[in-house]
Amino acid sequence: MPRGRPPAYTREQVLAAAITVADTEGLEAVTMRRIATEIGAGAMSLYTYVPDREHLIDLMVDRVAGEPVPPAVTGDWRADSLALVAMQRDLMLAHPWLPRVLAGRRITGRNLLGFLEHGLRALEPAGLPGITKMTLLGLFTGFVASYVTGELAGAASSVEEIGAAVASGDFPQLARVLSEGGGAPPDFRMIADWMIAGLVEQARGR
Template structure:
């Protein structure tokens, strides 16, 4: 056992001779509540302990570091996917996973940052990967491409969620764009329709990305 082992590789316990009064799941749920309310910056041993009504020192009997907490949190919310059996339409199934991911990111706005910067797979994350590979089991693409497809699916939806969350900055940028375009100096920018047709662009984007990576001859 080394300090670099992931939290799920270590036995859950409360220290020698100490009866367990908490569980990792309970601590993780408290950390998720803190992050949902205060963002990732609000997640600390002290704040999570306060959420549980205890002292920060007591958490170290169950979780070694804040990094452990972040791993546990990201995997915990990955348990919110509803993973049914493959339908036989791999692209439809993967788009469904992507749309579910978007809803999870909307419920937990801190999650995209973790997905994009520290993609660690725990038990729920591995269940998701197994589901995607089951959906793609009969696809002729190489296994490596299937793994890349999962990574791209996660990255595209997480980036989209971050874009949604930055709507205030997007509006500021749009005002500047309109100001510049009005001077007639950028005709190609002026010609495009940034607003689209009012529909949901994510399903189409996912179909194009995944269909391009995993073509069927």
């Protein structure tokens, strides 16, 4: 059978395949050879679309950052920031590889820049300098990434798992906390609200 011209692929197809592999198998499974196989291209031909794996991951991050519709900005910096971090959490839970690649990631893609722009508008009523707002947004994202990492790992230890250690008497403060009870621990939105309010008020010098 005569050999025809190789099929043309788009960068969007490459990114969609890479994101699907990362979502289902983890980021380690995302290699240039694997993604080329997923779209039916030759391994070397993938370099036509992306120069290397790190650049591919940059593009993947920016691509998923454009999936959710940012919540409307209402003028209430606290509520708007909380809505924004809640959206981030949903996005990271949908793409479990995302939290680990955000640290130190370049913010150059249009979707990431759009997210930054939205965050700056959300914090505008707080009356903070621009560099302070950008720093706070980085801290917010770091908090969400850490929280989601714990959720995905099932990091919350049960009372039974630490009961033996507490019974040794070596951890009196922990024993006291456990003896207090107090019902269910604070949920994400409550903790996020504490974090946002505390950081912003501290930045405002209060």
